Amino acid sequence: MIFAIEVAIGGLLVGVMYSLVALGFVLIYKSSGVFNFAQGDMTLFAALALVGFLTIFPLWLAILAALVLMIALAIAIEAIVLRPLVARPPLALFMATIGLGFLLQGIGQGIWGTDPKGLNIGISDIPFEVKGLMVSQFDLVGAALSGALVFGLVWFFQKSRTGRALRAVSDDHEAALSVGIALNKAWAITWAISGVVALVAGIMWGSRLGVQFSLSLIALKALPVLILGGIDSIPGAIIAGLVVGASENLAEVFVGPYVGGGIQTFFPYLLALLVLWFKPYGMFGREIIERV
Amino acid sequence: MIYRECGMFKATYGADMAIFPIPLDRWGIIFILIVAFIGMPFLASDYWLSSILIPFLVFSLAALGLNFLTGYAGQLSLGHAAFMAVGAYTSLILYGRYDVPLLLSLLGGGLVAAAVGAVFGIPSLRIKGFYLAVSSLAAQFIIEWVLTHWKWVSGGVFGTVDTPPMEVFGWPIDTAAKKYYLVLCFVVLLTIFGKNLVRGQLGRAWMAIRDMDVAAEIIGISLFRHKLLAFAVSSFYAGVAGGLIAFTYYGAANIEAFNLMVSFHLLGMIIIGGMGSVLGSFFGGGFITLLPIFINQFSRSFGAVLKSDLLACIELIIFGGLIIFFLIVEPYGLARLWQTLKDKLRLWPFPY
Numbered sequence: 001m002i003f004a005i006e007v008a009i010g011g012l013l014v015g016v017m018y019s020l021v022a023l024g025f026v027l028i029y030k031s032s033g034v035f036n037f038a039q040g041d042m043t044l045f046a047a048l049a050l051v052g053f054l055t056i057f058p059l060w061l062a063i064l065a066a067l068v069l070m071i072a073l074a075i076a077i078e079a080i081v082l083r084p085l086v087a088r089p090p091l092a093l094f095m096a097t098i099g100l101g102f103l104l105q106g107i108g109q110g111i112w113g114t115d116p117k118g119l120n121i122g123i124s125d126i127p128f129e130v131k132g133l134m135v136s137q138f139d140l141v142g143a144a145l146s147g148a149l150v151f152g153l154v155w156f157f158q159k160s161r162t163g164r165a166l167r168a169v170s171d172d173h174e175a176a177l178s179v180g181i182a183l184n185k186a187w188a189i190t191w192a193i194s195g196v197v198a199l200v201a202g203i204m205w206g207s208r209l210g211v212q213f214s215l216s217l218i219a220l221k222a223l224p225v226l227i228l229g230g231i232d233s234i235p236g237a238i239i240a241g242l243v244v245g246a247s248e249n250l251a252e253v254f255v256g257p258y259v260g261g262g263i264q265t266f267f268p269y270l271l272a273l274l275v276l277w278f279k280p281y282g283m284f285g286r287e288i289i290e291r292v
Numbered sequence: 293m294i295y296r297e298c299g300m301f302k303a304t305y306g307a308d309m310a311i312f313p314i315p316l317d318r319w320g321i322i323f324i325l326i327v328a329f330i331g332m333p334f335l336a337s338d339y340w341l342s343s344i345l346i347p348f349l350v351f352s353l354a355a356l357g358l359n360f361l362t363g364y365a366g367q368l369s370l371g372h373a374a375f376m377a378v379g380a381y382t383s384l385i386l387y388g389r390y391d392v393p394l395l396l397s398l399l400g401g402g403l404v405a406a407a408v409g410a411v412f413g414i415p416s417l418r419i420k421g422f423y424l425a426v427s428s429l430a431a432q433f434i435i436e437w438v439l440t441h442w443k444w445v446s447g448g449v450f451g452t453v454d455t456p457p458m459e460v461f462g463w464p465i466d467t468a469a470k471k472y473y474l475v476l477c478f479v480v481l482l483t484i485f486g487k488n489l490v491r492g493q494l495g496r497a498w499m500a501i502r503d504m505d506v507a508a509e510i511i512g513i514s515l516f517r518h519k520l521l522a523f524a525v526s527s528f529y530a531g532v533a534g535g536l537i538a539f540t541y542y543g544a545a546n547i548e549a550f551n552l553m554v555s556f557h558l559l560g561m562i563i564i565g566g567m568g569s570v571l572g573s574f575f576g577g578g579f580i581t582l583l584p585i586f587i588n589q590f591s592r593s594f595g596a597v598l599k600s601d602l603l604a605c606i607e608l609i610i611f612g613g614l615i616i617f618f619l620i621v622e623p624y625g626l627a628r629l630w631q632t633l634k635d636k637l638r639l640w641p642f643p644y
Binding site: 081084088096098104105106113226227261265269270292 | 420552
C-alpha cells in the first residue's frame with residue numbers, strides 16, 4: 001500500500017514536470033494558434049546552450065546567457081519562419097514547426113555535439129522521508145517551480161494587457177492586425193516566453209536525464225498531457241500532467257508485469273484517446289464551434 | 293506551341309477522360325515507363341538499383357498512401373511508418389511461416405495493415421485538427437510496442453524477423469534487377485489504381501471532407517465510411533510498401549526501421565512533393581531519398597570528409613530548412629511547381 005502511494009506520488013511529481021513542457025505548447029497555441037511541434041527541440045537546444053555556457057561562465061551568468069539566447073532565437077524564428085506564413089491555414093504553420101524542430105535539432109547538436117552531457121545545478125537527489133513515504137527532493141523542487149510558473153502565466157494571460165492581446169492574436173491573426181495589435185511583437189513575446197519555459201524545462205529534465213538527444217523526446221511524453229488537458233488551457237496542462245504522470249507510473253508498476261512491460265510509452269496516449277472520445281477538445285480545452 | 297491541347301479533338305468518352313489528354317504528356321509517360329522497365333536494369337549499376345531506386349520507389353508508394361490520407365482526405369497522420377511495419381511483419385509471417393505465395397503475402401500484408409489502419413482511424417470520427425494529429429502518434433507507439441512484445445509476431449527477443457529467399461511462381465528473386473522489377477511492377481500498378489481512385493467518386497468525397505467536412509456531411513457524404521476508407525486505403529499502400537522494403541531492401545523486418553523518424557520523413561516527402569497530388573508523392577519520395585546521398589557527395593566534392601554525426605546534423609538542418617522553405621515559397625510543393633511549368637509551356641511563346 002505504501003509502495004502504491006509512493007509510486008503515485010513519484011508519478012504526480014513527474015507529471016508536474018511533464019506539464020512544464022506541455023506549458024510551452026499551450027503558451028504558443030494560446031497566443032498565436034500555432035501548435036509548436038518544435039517545443040521539445042527548443043528544450044534540447046536550451047539545455048545544450050546552458051551546458052555550453054556553463055563551461056565558460058558561472059551558473060547564474062550561464063543561465064542568464066541561455067535566457068538571452070532563447071529570446072534572440074524567438075525573435076529570429078518570428079522573423080524568418082512565422083512572418084511569411086501569416087494567415088496561412090494552421091496545418092501549414094504546424095508543419096513549419098515540424099521543420100523548425102529538425103532545424104533546431106541539427107543546429108544544436110552541430111554546435112555543441114551529440115554526446116550526452118551531465119547537468120548539475122546543485123539540487124540534490126537524495127530522497128527524504130515524509131511519514132514513512134520516500135519523496136525525491138529534486139522532484140519536489142521541480143514541482144514547486146512548475147507550479148510557480150503556471151500561476152505566473154495564468155495571471156499574465158488573464159490580467160495583463162499584453163496577455164489579452166496575445167489571446168486575441170490566437171483567435172484570428174488578421175482580425176488582431178486590423179484592430180491594431182502588432183502581430184510580430186506579439187509573436188516574438190510569445191515565443192520568447194515559451195523559450196524561457198523551454199529553458200526551465202530543459203534545466204529540470206536535463207538534470208534528471210542528462211542533456212542528450214532523448215531530451216527532445218520528452219515532448220512526445222508531454223503531448224498526451226497536452227491533448228488530455230486541452231491545447232489552450234494552462235490549468236488543464238497542470239491537471240492533465242498530474243493525471244498522466246500518476247496513471248503512467250501506476251500502470252507501469254501494476255499492469256506492466258502482466259503484459260511484458262514497457263507500456264509507459266503508450267499508456268498516456270491510450271488514456272488521452274479515451275478521454276478525447278468523450279470530450280473531443282480535451283478536458284479544459286476551448287470547444288470550437290464549426291460553421292459552414 | 294508544341295505542347296498544346298487545341299487541335300486535339302476527342303471522339304470518345306474514354307479519350308475525353310484520359311489521365312494524360314495532351315499527347316506529349318502521354319509520350320513522356322510511356323518513355324519514362326520504357327526507361328524504367330527496360331533501360332534501368334541495363335544502364336544502372338547494382339548499387340543504383342538496390343540502394344537508390346528501390347528505396348525511392350518503395351518510399352514513394354508509402355508517401356502516396358500518406359498523401360491519400362493527409363493530402364486528399366485532410367486527416368493528419370503522424371504515425372504512418374507503423375502501418376508499414378504492420379505490413380512488413382505480416383507479409384513476412386505469411387510467406388515465411390505459412391508458405392503463402394509471395395505476391396499474395398505482400399497483398400495480405402497490405403490488407404492487415406488496412407484493417408489496423410481503419411481501427412486507428414476511428415478516433416478521426418470524433419476528434420479533429422491537432423488533437424487528431426497527436427492521437428495518430430498513439431498508433432505509432434502502440435504498434436511499435438505490440439510488434440516487439442507479442443511473441444507470436446516477433447518470434448524472439450529482438451523483434452526482428454529475417455526474410456527467407458524469395459521466389460515468384462518458381463522463379464527465384466535474388467539479383468538486384470529482379471527485386472527492382474518486383475518493386476516496380478507493384479508500384480506502377482498501385483499508382484495507376486490510386487490515380488484513378490482519386491479521380492473518381494472516392495477522391496472527390498475525400499477532397500470535400502478535407503475542405504469542409506460539415507458541409508460534406510450535409511450534402512450526403514458519409515463521414516464514417518469515407519474517413520475510415522481513407523485510413524484503410526492509405527494503410528494498405530503503407531503495408532504493401534513495408535512488405536516490399538522488408539523483402540527487397542532490408543532483408544528483415546525490424547521495428548527500428550519503421551520508427552517515428554521515418555513517419556516524419558514520409559510527412560516531409562508529401563509536404564515537399566506536394567500534398568493532394570499523386571505525382572507529388574514521387575517527387576517528394578525521390579527528393580528525400582536522394583538527399584543524404586546528395587549531401588554526402590556534395591561534401592566530398594569539397595574535399596571535406598565530415599564525421600558521421602556532423603553529416604547527420606547537416607541532414608537534419610537541410611531537411612528542416614527545406615520543409616520551411618517549401619511551406620513559405622510553394623505550399624503545394626514540387627508538384628505545383630511542375631504544374632506551373634507545364635502551364636507556362638502550354639502557352640509558350642505567348643505570355644498569357
